[in-house]
Amino acid sequence: MSTAHGSTSQGARARARIEVTAAIKDEARRQLAADGAAKLSLRAVARELGMVSSALYRYFPSRDDLLTALIIDAYNSVGESAEAARDDFADVGPGHRWIAVCEAVRGWALAHPHEYALIYGSPVPGYSAPDTTIPAASRVGQVFIGIVRDAHKGLGLAKPPLPxxxxxxxxxxxxxxAPDLPPETMAALIAAWAQLYGLVGFELFGQFHRVVEDRERFFRHAVGQLAHGVGLVYPQTGPAAEGG
Amino acid sequence: MSTAHGSTSQGARARARIEVTAAIKDEARRQLAADGAAKLSLRAVARELGMVSSALYRYFPSRDDLLTALIIDAYNSVGESAEAARDDFADVGPGHRWIAVCEAVRGWALAHPHEYALIYGSPVPGYSAPDTTIPAASRVGQVFIGIVRDAHKGLGLAKPPLPxxxxxxxxxxxxxxAPDLPPETMAALIAAWAQLYGLVGFELFGQFHRVVEDRERFFRHAVGQLAHGVGLVYPQTGPAAEGG
DNA sequence: TCCAAAGCAAGAGCAGTGCTCTCTTTTTAG
DNA sequence: CTAAAAAGAGAGCACTGCTCTTGCTTTGGA
Structure with a gap:
């Protein structure tokens, strides 16, 4: 630990490594947002950073490793959005909080389409995500579990059917x-979770082109129905109301 | 039209063009199924066919055009599977027919993961599908509309809620x-349509890894609930029964 | 304080890609 | 029979991921 002239606890080299690594990720994220994962080029990133392409391999052993870093960041980014929405709507009742989180996921997806495609679209061919991504990937799901748990401990849940x-x-x-939740609820929740991404994905990938126009409203209604299917009830429909 | 020595109505050259075009698509589909769209290489296709890469451009002006042809074929393929399931289950009631078609879509997706990713996963970056794909792309949706229409004209539909x-x-x-269907039904149908692909996509792209194990059964139940949400009712639950 | 070891940047190079251009051969159509 | 259209072959351009070698700089222990 001989900090000869360095001002940080770690040496100047370690500090530079962190900065360069961050710079690489930033530039890579820029290119990802601009042109998508398939056009993300290590050489172009290096060029933009004023370094030679081979130098970049000191920081990421392969293109896939760089992509993995971006994937984790993307999962954390959408996870943060979901958590922020949950916290912003902490006092509106589970149904509306559910909808708010769904809209946060949709909003994030519309704002970061290529990052969404990277994590929820078709996986990069030949690439299989390492387990490193799992914690980040589960953040959104945890938010939904939390909402349902609150409802379960509070106003109560309608039990979905379960064969x-x-x-x-x-x-x-x-x-x-979620050992504290009923199995019926858990199964319905996972189904709703997947279905949410069907709605977002179809809008983002153009399947709603000339099909759904008022997408904001359509989405809001659809995820409201999703909440309903999980057993969340929200004020205006009345408690446990089922048919329209 | 002087068929000097040709045995077909079209000249030998036109016939050869059709065959070569088909051979290119077949080999491309093979590579697509093996390694995915991103690794589909014109040069590799040409190499495999014993021709030089530049010759291939006489048949497809660019890689994207070849991909477009494969996309249309894939849409038609999944559309045919859906239509076959509909016809095979013509006499089981709309609810079970709905489930059968959903399972056909899932089965096709599991059998052709890379083709599924090509059409329903993230679109190839920089590529936007031309309108040529629309008719093929709408076949599956038409099947679902047909099922709901039959139910509407037959046993009747429960009207989903609509804000x-x-x-x-x-x-x-x-x-x-579908001008003959109630607006409530149509909105619910489109939402269910998108949600179906959320279920299929999550299974196919690994999001259900360590989450859903008994995927067949889980899917069957989930799409049954989807049918329910559209207003389709099926025998064992009793007519118009809502709660479980 | 010095020196070997480790970390890092740079450049050349390999094999592959999509695509274009030119040149030659073959088939078609008038 | 001949001019035009279509097709194949090959070279070449600009790009990619990745590896290897060559120097330079920082680091950490003796």
Whole structure:
């Protein structure tokens, strides 16, 4: 630990490494946002940073490793958006909080389409995400679990239907992710979670072109129905109201 | 039209062009299935076919044009699967027919993951699908509309809830795609359509890894709930039964 | 304080890509 | 029979990810 002339606890070299690594990720993220993952080029990143391409391999052993770093950042970014929405709507009742978080996910996706495609679209061919991504990837899901848990401990939940054949699987899911929640709820929650991304993905990837025009409103209604399917009830429909 | 020595109505050259075009698409589809769209290489296709890469440009002006051809084929392929399932389950009631078609879509996706990614995953960056793809792309949707229409003309539909704010949009959707169906049904149908692909995509792209294990059953139940949300009712739950 | 070791940047080079251009051969159509 | 159109072949350009070698700088222990 001989800090001869360095002003930080770590040596100047370690500090530079952190800065260069961050600069590489920033520039890579810029290119990702501009042209998408497939056109992200190590050489172009290096060029933009004024370094030679081979130097970049000191920081990321391959293009896939750089992509993995961006994937983790993207998961954390959308996770933060979801958590922020949850906190901003802490006092509106579970149903509306659910909708707010869904809209946060959609808003993030519209603002970062290529990053959304990177994490929820088709995975880069030949690339399989390492387990490193799992914690970041589960943040959004945890937000939804938290909302449902609050409702369960508070106003209560309507129990979604669950076929007998699916009960073992639902019980395993509940045991794995939220032992305090009913299996019926957990199964419905995971289905709703996946369906949310169907709605977002279709809008983002152009399937709603000439199909859905008032997308904001359509989305809001659809995710409201999703909340309904999970068993969340919200004021204006009345408690446990089912049919329209 | 002087067929000097040709045995077909078109000249030998026109016939050869069709065959070569088909051979290119076949080999490209092979590579697509093996390694995904991003690794589909014109040069590799040409190499495999024993021709030089520049010759291939006589048939497809660019890589994107070849991809477009594969996209249309993929849409038609999944559309055919959906239509076949609909026809195979013509006499089981709309609810079960809906589930059968959903399972056909899922089965096709699992059998052709890279083709699924090509059409429903993130679009190839910088590439925007031309209108040529629209007819093929709408086949699956038409199948679902047909199922709901049959139910509407037959046993009847439960009307899903529809907020007043969304009514104009729902009426436009109905007018555009199925004027004989109630707007409430049309809006719910389009939402269910998108949500189906959320379920399929999450399974295919690994989001269900360590989350959903009994995927077959989970999917079957989830799309059953989707049918329910559209207003389709099926025998074992009893007519128009809502809560579980 | 000095010196070996480790970290890092730079450049050349390999194999691959999409695509264009030119040149030659083959087939078609008048 | 001949001019035009279509097709194949090859070279070449600019780009990619990645590796290897060559020097230079910082680091950490003796």
């Amino acid at each position: 007998a054949q699916l009960r073992p699987e639902a019980e395993r899911m509940a045991a794995d992710f | 007043a704010q969304l009514r104009p949009e729902a009426e436009r959707m109905a007018a555009d795609f």
